[in-house]
Amino acid sequence: MWQYLGIALLISVQINKAQTCDSFKPLTILHTLVGSNVRVRLLLYTRIDGDCGALLSHTNLSAHPQFNVSRPTVFVIHGFRPTGSPPAWLNKIRELLLARSNINLVIVDWNHGAGTINYWTAVENTHKVANNITAFINLIQDHGGNLSSIHLIGVSLGAHISGFVGANFKGKIGRITGLDAAGPEFTGSSPEKRLDPTDAQFVDVLHTDMDSLGFRETLGHIDFYANGGADQPNCPKTIFSGESYFKCDHQRSVNLFMDTINGTCSSRAYPCLSYEDFQDGKCLNCDSFGMLGCPLFGYDSIKWKDYLPQPSLSNYYFSTNGESPYCKTNFKVDIIVWNTETKMGYITVKLYGDDEEAVATIKHKRPEFRKFKETALVAGFDRPISSLKNVSLMFHTGKVLQPKHKLRILRVRLTPLEPVEKPLCRYDVLLEENKEVRFKPVPCGDATF
Known part of the structure; x- marks a missing residue:
């Protein structure tokens, strides 16, 4: 009852x-x-x-x-x-x-x-x-x-x-x-x-x-x-x-x-x-x-x-992602090339951690890459990587019917916009158009270009 x-x-x-x-x-x-x-x-x-x-x-x-x-x-x-x-x-x-x-x-x-x-x-x-x-x-x-x-x-x-x-x-x-x-x-x-x-x-x-x-x-x-x-x-x-x-x-x-x-x-x-x-x-x-x-x-x-x-x-x-969580992980990407001729194209950057990866395609314009001139761009990654192990780059011009180009990178530097970690660099990288090149970045040295 x-x-x-x-x-x-x-x-x-x-x-x-x-x-x-x-x-x-x-x-x-x-x-x-x-x-x-x-x-x-x-x-x-x-x-x-x-x-x-x-x-x-x-x-x-x-x-x-x-x-x-x-x-x-x-x-x-x-x-x-x-x-x-x-x-x-x-x-x-x-x-x-x-x-x-x-x-x-x-x-x-x-x-x-x-x-x-x-x-x-x-x-x-x-x-x-x-x-x-x-x-x-x-x-x-x-x-x-x-x-x-x-x-x-x-x-x-x-x-x-x-x-x-x-x-x-x-x-x-x-x-x-x-x-x-x-x-x-x-x-x-x-x-x-x-x-x-x-x-x-x-x-x-x-x-x-x-x-x-x-x-x-x-x-x-x-x-x-x-x-x-x-x-x-x-x-x-x-x-x-x-x-x-x-x-x-x-x-x-x-x-x-x-x-x-x-x-x-x-x-x-x-x-x-x-x-x-x-x-x-x-x-x-x-x-x-x-x-x-x-x-x-x-x-x-x-x-x-x-x-x-x-x-x-x-x-x-x-900048944001297209869905929640909207916040991006941003890096400044500085690239110096040693191509004799000026190259124009887009850059896709991937960050790899332990069973996780994040991608950023820098596509708001086709930047010019000139010999020994530093080109700076902001890369917004769709998610953070807790422990960065490797980085990859891919160069693409967006033009289908033209011969494939190569971008000879003297130095690429990735600087997190949140001042938590020091910049990471890679020296002497050859990018063939539409081919991803993966490498392990290292702390940037004292050398200047």
């Missing part, structure tokens, strides 16, 4: 929990076609009950004892939702943020306002959403909360909403993270009409789709441009791929940021005039701060707040 009573009690608890838990509300296609009035729902998640959202009151914070104003508060604000569906990344970012820090996590559900096929209507609604969030943050302040402990993470239109909220508090919000802030209707606008560096004490921005849905110019104290800020690896290149063609680059910003939250996959970013210069190894000097001048992109970038110019004088570039 007691066993059955226990089961009944457990079922009752589960039913009550299901009745009290709330979540992001999807809309029907009718809603998105006709449109709906703005309605902002604030969903609180904490470590106590990370999978159960509590719908917050906009007027009575005391009704939610699980909201602790002494803890940091993070708001996650989505963007345009033309189908009215919940963002695919919402549950994952919630789990990662709660696992990383003991915070009040507030998911801002403004699907009523963002869920419409009319993008311009959604843009108009952003100020109403910002005013709603502003009123709630005022409520936090009334209960003793500190503006410096608030972090707004805004995606697309959500990035500009974050900026409007920050402006309402005259830049006293602790941090705003803009993930591929929306470009259409905001490009060319004045700072008060979009996200800008004065909106928070620290504004970090990621660009992944600046040639389409995202914003091209700088918006924050520090602006990261992943893979140049436009086309992301493994994203479709033609419209025949369907809706993924339109949203893959844009949505990649959230995926890249999520990969950094637990601290296991962060990419070092380098100040540079262009992504091409970064790929050519021209921007690897991290100035007088040492590696502190080259921040890690993502969740931990705020650690560089006091080491970088405010606002930044440069764009910060890094």
